[in-house]
Amino acid sequence: MSRLFKQSVNHQTAISSISMRRPSGVRLRRTGSNSDPCWNRILQTSCIAMGVAIIFLFITSVGYGAEDDAKLRFFESKVRPLLLAKCYECHSADKAEGGLRLDTGRHVRKGGDSGKVIIEGNPDQSLLVDAIRYQNLEMPPEAPLTETEQQVLIDWIRDGAFWPEESDSAHNTEPVAEQVWWAAQPLAPGKTPEASNESRSRNAIDLYVDRELHSAGLKRAATADRRRLIRRLSLDLLGLPPTPEQIQRFLDDRHPNAYGRLVDRMFAEPAYGERMARRWLDLVRFAESDGWRADAFRPQAWRYRQFVSDAFNEGMSYDQFVAFQLAGDEIAPGDDRALAAVGLLRLGIYEFNQRDAEGQWQNIVDELTDVTADVFMATGLACAKCHDHKFDPIPRSDYFRFRSVFEPILFVDRKPERTTSESNAQIQTLLDELASVEGDDLQSLANGAVDRFPLNVQDMYRKPASERTTYEHQIAYLVARQVIDEGLTDSKVTAALGKERSKRRKEILQELSRLSANPYEKADLITVADADGSIRPTRLPGRSNGKAFEPGAPQVLGGQSFPEQRDSPTQTSGRRTALAAWITSPENPISARVLANRIWQYHFGTGLVDSPNDFGRLGQLPSHPQLLDYLAKSLIDSNWNIQELQREIVNSETYRQATDHPQLSRALEIDPDNRLHWHRTVQRLDAEQYRDSLLIAMNALQTQYGGPSVAGTPGRRSIYLQRKRNSSDEMLNALDSPNGLVGTAKRDVTTTAPQTLMMMNSPRIVNAAKSFAGHVRKQVLNIDEANRASAFVMLACEIISGMPADQKTIDLLAPLAANGQEGEADVCHILINSNSFLFIE
C-alpha cells in the first residue's frame, strides 16, 4: 500500500465556523498544568490499585497492628503516590539510574551506587532527603518537590520508612518478562500433518484437526445432510436462513461440487458483507449515539458501517482494511470512503456538556488506545495504563508509546460540500445579513458558553488557531462543539434575538443551506485528522516535563519506533499510518493470529483461542496452536485475503460435520467442550439472525443494500436499525445484541425469563406469527382441505427451521392448524418458539 503522508489535510471543523472574540476587559488567569483533577485521579487510581494488592498480601501473610495500619495508610496515600509520580521514571525496575531503585522496600533499604539513601528514623542523615532538599544532589531534576511533598518523605523516613511489602513484586516485571509469551512468537505452523488412511479429506485444516482427534482416540462425525448444511452456511455467511426454494435447488444439484458452488454463490451475495459487517461492528463498539446522558443520534455514523460492509463485499485485503480504519485520512485524504473508514476513531461515547474538557479528552484518547489494542492485537493494554501489566510483558511505557500514536488526532466534523453553482457574492450577501441579524447577541451567548469552562481551557480556546498546539486544538474542538450544541440551542438563540430576528435568521440559514453554505450546517461526515501545530509530547499522567514517549510498538513485539513524517506543523504526522503498517507487517505475528482466530470463531462459535480479545496470560491458550499458525500464515501468504480463508474453512470436513456422533457418550467424556471438533456444536441464532429470519418467515424482508439507518422496526435487515446506546431495541437486546458501549468479541448467549416472555407475549412476536401464517397460508391454499393442515405445518416448519416437519410434529400441530386463521397463527407462534428454529445445527 502506498503511504501518502505528504498530503496536507483540510481541517474543516465546527471550530472554524464561528470565531470567538476574547471579551474585552476580562483578564484571563492561566492556571498551572498540574491542576487537572483527572490526572490526579488517575495517579490516585494506580496507587490505590497497588495499595490494594499490598494490603491483601500484608493481611494474609504478616499480621496487622493498628500502628502498622496508620503507617500503611500514610504510605499508600502519601508516600507511594509521590514516589510513583516523581521518582519511578528513573528509579524503578525499568531504569535504575545511579543503581538506585525506589520501587521495592528491599531496594530502598539497599540504596544505590552512592550507598544507602535512607537511614531509618533519621531523615537528616539520609541522602534521599539531601537530594530532595537540593543540597548536594538535586532530585527530582526538573523541579524540586513542594514543601509539603518534601515533608511527606521526611516524616516517612523519621517514622522508620515503613514499607509494607515483603516480596519484591509490586513494581517488578522481571518474573513476567522471563516467561515466553506464545502469541508474540513467530508463526510456527509446522509441517502439515500427513493424511492418514482413514482420512476422507486433503484439506489442511482437516489434517490438523484429525491429528489431534486421532491422538485422543476420536473420529470426526459424518458430514451433515444437505438441509442442515445449507442452513448452517447461509446463516453463517449471510446471516439469513435459506428459503425452501434455495434448499430445494441445493438438494437437486447433482454436480459433484454442489457444495462448493453453493459457497461461491453465497460469497457473491451482498448479504455476505452485511453479515461480516455486523460481526466487525460488534468488535469496534459501533453504535449511533453519544452514550452519555443526551445520547444524541449520530446521523453520520452509518457511513462507517457502509465502509465495512462494502469492504467485505469487495474482498478488501485486511491490511488495507486496517489502514483505512486507522489512517484513512492520511492515506487517502480526498476520499470520502477513507474518511468514513477512519470514523472507527469516532465511534466512542461523547458527553455533550462536559466542562472538564481536558479530562474528557484524556478519556477519549485512552479509549482509542484501548480499543485499537483490543481489536487488532487482542492485547489488554488498558491494564498497563496505571501500572506495568501484571500478567503480560507489557510495561507502562508500552502503553504510552502506543497512546502517543493518537497524540495529534483531531476530531473533524465535515460539512456538506457545496454542490450549487450560485455565486459567492450571493452567499456573501446572505452571510453579511446573518452577521447583522445575529449582532453581538449571539456572540455574547457563545462567549457565555465558553465562560463556563475552567480558565486555562478558555485560554486554549481563545488563542488564535494558528498559535495552538495540537493539544490546544483538541481542547478547543471540544469547547467549540459545546458552544454550538449546548450554548446555541434554538431556544437560547430565540431568547437572545427575539422572535423577529430569530425568524429572519432561520430564513437566512435555510437559504444558505440550500446553497450549501450554512455555517451551522450539521456535519455529513465525521472523521479525524492530525491537528496542526506542534505535537504535544506524550508523558505520564500528571507530568508536564520529563520523559516523553515516542510512538512505537510494544517491546515484546519488537519495540520498533514508528517513523515521524512531519516536516511542517500543518502536515499529518503519519503516526497512524505507521501503526497500521506495523499491525499488518510480517514481523508482527499477533495480528494474523488474532484475525485467523476471529474468523474461526465466526464459523465454529468458539475460536481456537477461546478468549478472542485476550491473547495474554489471562486468556486461553490455543487448542490447536499449529493450526492457528497455519491459518494465520495462510492469511499473510494470501495477502490478507479474508474470503480465501473463509472458503478454506467452510469447505473443510471439520466445518461440514453433523451435530450427532456415533459414539456420543464416549466423545463427551473425552472432550465435553468439543474443543477437538469431533462434531458440530449447536449454536443459537444471534439477535440479528433471529429478527431477520422472522422477516423472511413473514415474507417481509426488504433486501435494499446499504444506506443510512432506519428508525422504528421496518422490514430492513437488523444491521440497518438505528442503534442507540441508552435505549436498545427490545428484541435485539433480549437476544444479547451488544449495546456498543464497549467492544464485544464474543457475544453472550443467555436464556432469561424476559426473553421468554417476549417470545410468548410481545405483540411484535404475535404479529410476526400472524404474518408468517398468512405467508404460509397463501402457499397451501390450492391443497385439498383434507391435507391442507398437514401441508401448512410442513411448510411452516421448513421455512422456520429448514427442515420439513416430521410425522410427530405434524400430529401435534395439524389439529391446531385446522382450526382457522387463529389456529394457524398459533402454530406459527409455537414454531417461532421452537428450539429447532432458535438453534443452528
Added chain:
Amino acid sequence: MPSYYKRRNEMTLNSNSNLCRRLDIPHFQPALTRRQMLAQTGAGFGAVALNGMLAEAETLKSGSAVQGCHHPPTAKSVIFLFMEGGPSQLDTFDRKPLLNKLAGQALPASFREPITAMGEKGAPLLECKREWDHYGESGLEISNWFPHVAQHADELAVIRSCYGEGINHSGGCNLMNTGSIIAGRPSLGAWVTYGLGSETEELPAFVVMKDQKKSGTNGVRSWGPGFLPATFQGTPVGDGANDEAIANLKLPAGINETRQRQKLDLIRKINQMHAARLPDVSTLDARIRSYELAYRMQSAAPEAVDLTRETAETRNLYGLDEKQTANFGEICLLARRMVERGVRFIQLFSGTGSGWDAHSGIESNHTKYCGSVDKPIAGLLTDLRRRGLLDQTLVVWGGEFGRTPMSEKGTGRDHNPTGFTMWMAGGGVRGGQVIGATDELGLYATEDRAHVHDIHASILHLLGLDRLELSYNHQGRLERPTVNEGKMIQQLIS
C-alpha cells in the same frame, strides 16, 4: 489425550495461580465455585442461570443459605433509594453554620475552586433556609425538609463525606450505579445478582422502579449488565406498556389462559422431541425450563405488585393517600413486598430524569421533592422494622452527587460531587451515627472521605461479598465491581 489439549488444560489450571503466587497479588481467584468456573470459562452460562433465578435459587436452597458469600452477611437485600438529580446535603443532613454567616459573599480564597457543571464563576454563597433539630437518642442533626425520616434518626448512619468524580448527571449516575463515570460497566445490582443469585424463582432478582414513567439519566444503562451476561440486568417493574408489572407479562390481546397453556404445552413437547436428538446441549433444557418460569412469573408478579391487599393503615403509612407522596410511596411499598418475596436488589428512583436538580429555585424544588419522599421513606423504615425485615434489609439513600454551597442563578445550587451525604439504615448498619465530614462550607469531603467505591464496597460487604473476590473475567481482565478500589467503611458496623 492429545498433547496440546492436555497442555492447554494444565496451563489454564496452573499458570494463573503460579503467576499470582509469583507476583503476590490477588488478581486471580482459582475457580472454586461453580459460578466462578462458569464465569471464567464462559461455557454454558445461559444453561444454568435464568435471570439469576433458577439455578441460583436451587443452589441456595440445596446447600447452605449463603453459598455465594465470601463472609457472613448482615444484609440479604438492598433497597437503594436513588434521588436522581442530586439532593443538597447542605439543606438536609449536613448543617454548615458558616455558610449562613458568609452567605452572599464569594467562596473564600482558602477553598480551591472546583470545576462545576454550569461553570458560573464567582457565584456568592447561598444561605440554607432550613431549621434544624437534633433527633433521637443519638441527636442526629436533620433539617425540617425530612421531619418524618428524622424520627428514624437512631436507625441512620449518615455518611457526610461522600465524593466522586462525575460533575454531570450522566457521569455521576454512572458512577453511583456502575462504579465508573464512563459507560460500559455492570451496575451494582447486576454484580450483586451475579454474586448472590436470587431467593425467588418467580420474580427477577434485581428490580428497578421509578416514581415517574419516563426515562432517567442514562436510560437502561443505570441497571444494565455491562459486560456481565444479560442474565443479571435489572428488570424495570411498573414501567411496561398496558400497566404490566413487567414487560410482556400480560397475555397477548385476544389470547386467553387456556389457549396460552395449550401453546406452552405444545412448545414443550416439540422442544423435548428436539432436545432428545441433542442430549449434550444443556441450553436446550434451559430454554424448556424458562417457559415454565415465565409462566409462573405471570401469576407471581401481578400478585407481588397488587397493593389492594395492603391495609388502609399501611397505605397511609407510606403516604399513598396523599397526592404529593403517592407515587414514591407506592414504589416504597412495592419494594417492601419485593423484599418479602426474596428479591435481592431493589432500586427506586425519585425525581426520575434529574428531578432533584435544583440549579435555580432550590427552595421550591427541594420542598417538593423532599416532601414527596420523606413520609414514604419513613413509612418504609417503620414497616420494615415492625415486620422484622429491617435487620436483613439494607436501605441506602442518596443521589449521584450533592450540591454546592455557592449559589447558581441566585437561588439554586450547582452539582457538587466533591462532598455530599448519603445514609444507610438496616442490614446490620449501626444507626444513630455520623461518618466523616465535609469542610466548613460543605464543599469538599475532608474527614474519613468515602468515595463512591467505598459506598459500593460497603454495600457489597454487608451482603457478604468481598469487592476483590467478586470478579468476572472480561476480555482477559479480571473485572471487579469497584474497579479494584474502595473499601468497606468499618464504622458502619462498629
